């Protein structure tokens with residue numbers, strides 16, 4: 001009757017689970033209610049960004065039509081079958097509890113994207129990635145403020161807040177949302193706006209995964225001709241002896257609305273050896289960009305790959321991070337200040353891990369720094385539950401390897417770096433952006449000052465705790 005039973009059924013047929021379709025009465029009766037574009041598959045194979053602590057479901061339902069999401073959730077809730085929504089499959093936290101009793105509802109085929117006539121609004125479905133939306137905007141002579149990794153689903157990132165290179169001008173992704181098409185935990189569909197349901201809107205914009213399944217959204221867009229839709233960016237490579245100078249310059253640099261930057265510790269693509277890479281971003285000309293980032297450029301990079309490039313290539317420098325598979329148990333720290341002594345410790349820890357584990361040579365410390373010029377101002381109306389609008393930099397330690405035998409060392413490595421940075425973060429208490437967090441943090445570190453209100457709302461909007469795979473509030 002339930003998922004367990006169709007798994008047993010599949011096993012009895014003696015065929016590889018990944019190649020067989022589910023044959024239980026639950027799956028069969030569900031299948032007859034769904035469009036022919038939606039498929040149900042028993043699985044052993046669910047490709048995600050990180051294999052570490054990845055959910056291993058009993059079945060994957062790949063949605064072909066948006067309307068089917070509500071039907072699947074209604075049926076799953078009725079039969080008490082746990083479910084997890086997956087779009088890009090990039091979520092790396094270890095909070096998933098889904099096992100073979102549960103299902104993954106795979107949204108990745110829902111990619112419809114439509115602009116209104118004057119290109120001031122875009123509506124897209126849950127499977128649209130940053131790349132999908134950016135490419136569509138480019139083709140429409142428009143700019144949508146999406147996030148920095150091409151493979152991540154826009155809504156996946158947005159429901160946790162949604163950082164963006166251009167957030168200094170346009171605000172966080174949640175600040176660009178106009179309306180959400182939501183399915184609740186019982187499978188009832190509703191359209192939610194800040195006006196129609198301010199309380200639920202507040203909860204969805206920062207803690208979305210706990211409050212509803214968003215199947216599509218309408219978002220702000222800015223019409224702008226392709227020829228004007230450009231920015232100055234590119235990699236600067238520094239010798240590690242300049243590390244303290246670079247960190248101090250970042251700490252002292254106020255990121256104006258048009259500015260954003262990343263700093264990486266990663267293998268230099270040219271030499272394969274650990275290097276300090278900086279990726280400045282300026283929404284404007286090269287001339288002004290160089291002025292704004294002069295304090296970093298003046299330190300003297302070994303190589304300067306910056307240039308003015310079009311909007312549809314801004315994320316390209318990060319494409320290597322999108323590679324799926326491998327084990328990547330990641331850790332994060334939200335930073336208001338960048339301390340050179342702490343970062344020297346981080347560098348030493350990073351190079352030691354890199355040198356001792358040749359299979360972990362893609363291991364990266366990625367730190368993204370954003371202008372808070374617009375985000376720190378409270379947004380109009382009811383606001384949102386995202387608690388860290390005044391954070392400048394988000395450090396993420398990404399150990400990257402394949403052997404589970406390296407897990408304990410990798411976890412220790414990530415925790416050591418998190419503790420070096422936490423001591424000098426400049427925040428009143430340790431803070432972790434939900435989309436970057438590991439899963440072992442106290443909830444107050446994830447939800448900040450929004451926690452107690454979110455926990456109250458959870459009792460109202462998901463009393464049966466069905467939406468409980470991503471940093472569950474209850």
Ligand SMILES: *[C@@H]1O[C@H](CO)[C@@H](O)[C@H](O)[C@H]1NC(C)=O
Nearest residue numbers: 019020021036038039040041
């Ligand atoms: C599984 O279902 C899909 C979609 O309904 C179908 O195309 C495929 O042939 C099925 N595979 C098997 C092994 O029955």
Ligand SMILES: *[C@@H]1O[C@H](CO)[C@@H](O)[C@H](O)[C@H]1NC(C)=O
Nearest residue numbers: 115116117118119120121223
């Ligand atoms: C664009 O069209 C929308 C309706 O789709 C309208 O509300 C808005 O005022 C228009 N904006 C401009 C700048 O023309």
Ligand SMILES: *[C@@H]1O[C@H](CO)[C@@H](O)[C@H](O)[C@H]1NC(C)=O
Nearest residue numbers: 223224225226227228229285
């Ligand atoms: C595009 O850029 C050109 C040249 O800098 C400028 O003259 C024009 O006003 C810009 N157009 C828009 C719509 O921003």
Ligand SMILES: *[C@@H]1O[C@H](CO)[C@@H](O)[C@H](O)[C@H]1NC(C)=O
Nearest residue numbers: 267269271272273358361362
């Ligand atoms: C990492 O090691 C593999 C296997 O030795 C090698 O093929 C690859 O080029 C290395 N990658 C980097 C970034 O050095």
Ligand SMILES: *[C@@H]1O[C@H](CO)[C@@H](O)[C@H](O)[C@H]1NC(C)=O
Nearest residue numbers: 184185186460461462463464
């Ligand atoms: C789902 O249905 C149950 C039983 O009727 C009800 O107690 C619960 O509040 C409903 N949940 C939502 C999110 O409406």
